[in-house]
Amino acid sequence: MKSILFAAAEGLPFIKSGGLADVIGSLPKILNEKGYDVRVVLPLYKKVAEKYFDSFEYLGTVQIKIGWIDQPASYFKTEVEGVTYYFVQHQAYFERDALYGFADDGERFSFFQKAILEMCKMLDFFPDIMHAHDWHTGMLAALTKIHYGSDWRFDKVKHVYTIHNLAFQGNFPKDILGSCLGLSYKYYEDGSMRFDGGISFMKTGIVYSDKVTTVSPSYAKEILTAEYGEHLDEILRYRQHDLWGIVNGIDTVEWNPQTDKHITKNYTMKNVQKGKRDNKIALQKDLGLREAPDVLMVGIVSRLTYQKGVYLIAERLADIMGLDLQFVVLGTGEQDAESTFRYMEEKYKRRAVYYCGYNEELAHRVYASCDLFLMPSLYEPCGIGQLIAMRYGSLPLVRETGGLRDTVHAYNQYTNEGNGFSFWAFSGDDLVHTLRWATDTYYTNPEGWKSLVQHAMETDVSWEYSANLYHELYEMI
Structure with a gap:
């Protein structure tokens, strides 16, 4: 049985700020079912400690020495659905009100990565594969090979590095090499870690890992270009023969309209129309929308940022709300985006509602309604949202990019194929045109809409196919 250690900065069911947490919460379970011994290591954040600490088992404390850092790390573990989770505790570094965005993030996650390697020694657990995720663990492969290269137990460890979002790279001043990582400046001078006058945790992960993956085949191709490569496209092209694009899945037990405890009415593909109707009515009542079970309801559950395309909605809001629809938005993000949706709610009373923040129960209800x-x-x-939406029979309307392009196939009224709607150009005109097309289909072609819903709910959004690709990757290295 091969052992794999997932190293990440967040993961369900404990802590989440983005899609990374969904992957860490669901993929290890599937891989364990395929015969691996997958374990996960996370920082012990304040919110995790407040909710779960009393149920954790204390493993020990080790003094972490790296660069100028000389601090203790305490280790805890628990098990969820057959997966062992380890937690690295340092109150000053991790027990804060937010996960990231601090001036000392470079120091915090340097400590975390060194603590992971010391944990392996303490537990006498040296995985066959160390699978690091995003910039927060991008230095793991380098630290293993440089600091522990003479230790045969680490020398046999292979490294996989997954890019979840290339835009967040963990870029820090070069001084951090010596102060927080205990590394020579030669790694800056030879270019292996150098990036934009400093160093990059993500670039280092790409350079030093045995294999690199990202979360969809299309995105794996896009990031090789200057347009999407975030100034790392050259190094990615250098590693492209070791770069795999493997689309994410979702936890189909957690996200299941037949058993979901958060929604008003459970349903299956057989009674999806009645189920969505009942959920829609209940949501309209609770959110103060006009009770109209037959109106087209459009939902958004997202971070509200430029990347998510919310300003396309803002610039064509009048045209969008000129259609016969209701709009429900759940999310938080950039101030201008939040202001747009507050204005939308005020101007289009009982037709639009904006919930600022994240509410797990409400998210489930939006998908179902x-x-x-x-x-x-x-x-x-x-993208995770479009996968969940299809699971609940809500048709995704997406721009054709990255994982959205790989998972959503546009409706073809002549062949009756597709599981959603899509457009290519990043423009408000194309968005409105496609939204009009979807609205027209909903009201004038109910049989076509019903067929689309069926195709969406039949789409395999589980981890099964992708887990097989990870199995192939692990066996290869």
């Missing part, structure tokens, strides 16, 4: 799920992203490495 809306007819159309909007994701007009500028770029989208994979």
Whole structure:
């Protein structure tokens, strides 16, 4: 049985700020079912400690020495659905009100990565594969090979590095090499870690890992270009023969309209129309929308940022709300985007509602109630929302990029194929045109809409296919 250690900065069911947490919460379970011994290591954040600490098992404490850092790390573990989770505790570094965005993030996650390697020694657990995720663990392969290269137990470890979003790279001043990583400046001078006058955790992960993956085949191709490569396209092209694009799945037990405890009425493909109707009525009542079970309801559950395409909606809001629809938005993000949706709610009373923040129960209810799920992203490495939406029979309307392009196939009224709607150009005109087309289909072609819903719910959004690709990758190295 091969052992794999997933190293990440967040993961369900414990802590989440983005799609990374969904992957960490669901993929290890599937891989364990395929015969691997997959374990996960995370920082012990304040919110995790407040909710779960009493149920954790204490493993020990080790003094972490790297660069100028000389701090203790305490280790805890628990098990969820057959997966072992380890937690690295350092109150000053991790027990804060937010996960990231601090001036000392470079120091915090340097400590975390060194603590992971010391944990392996303490537990006498040296995985066959160390699978690092995003910039927060981008230095793991380099630290293993440079600091522990003479230790045969680490020397046999292979490294996989997954890019979840290339835009977030972990870029820091070069001084951090010595102060927080205990590394020579030669790694800056030879270019292996150098990036934009400093160093990049993500670039280092790409350079030093045995294999590199990202979260959809289309995104793997896009990031080789200057347009999407975030100034790392040259190094990615250098590693392109080791770069795999493997689309994410979702936890189909957690996201299941037949058993979901958060929604008003459970349903299956057989009674999806009645199920969505009952959920829509209940949501309209609770959110103060006009009670109209037959109106087209459009939903968004997202970070509200430029990347997510929300400003396309803002610039054509009057045209969009000129259609016969209701709009429900759940999310938080950039101030201008939030202001746009507050204005929308005020101007179009009882037709639009905006919930600022994230509410897990409400997210489930939006997926179950809306007819159309909007994701007009500028770029989208994979996307989770469109997968959940299809699971609940809500048709995704997306821009053709990254994982959205790989998972959503546009409706063809002549062949009756497709599981959603899509457009290519990143423009408000194309968004409105496609939304009009979807609205017209909903009201004038109910049989076509019903067929689309069926195709969406039949789409395999589980981890099964992707887990087989990870199996192939692991066996290869």
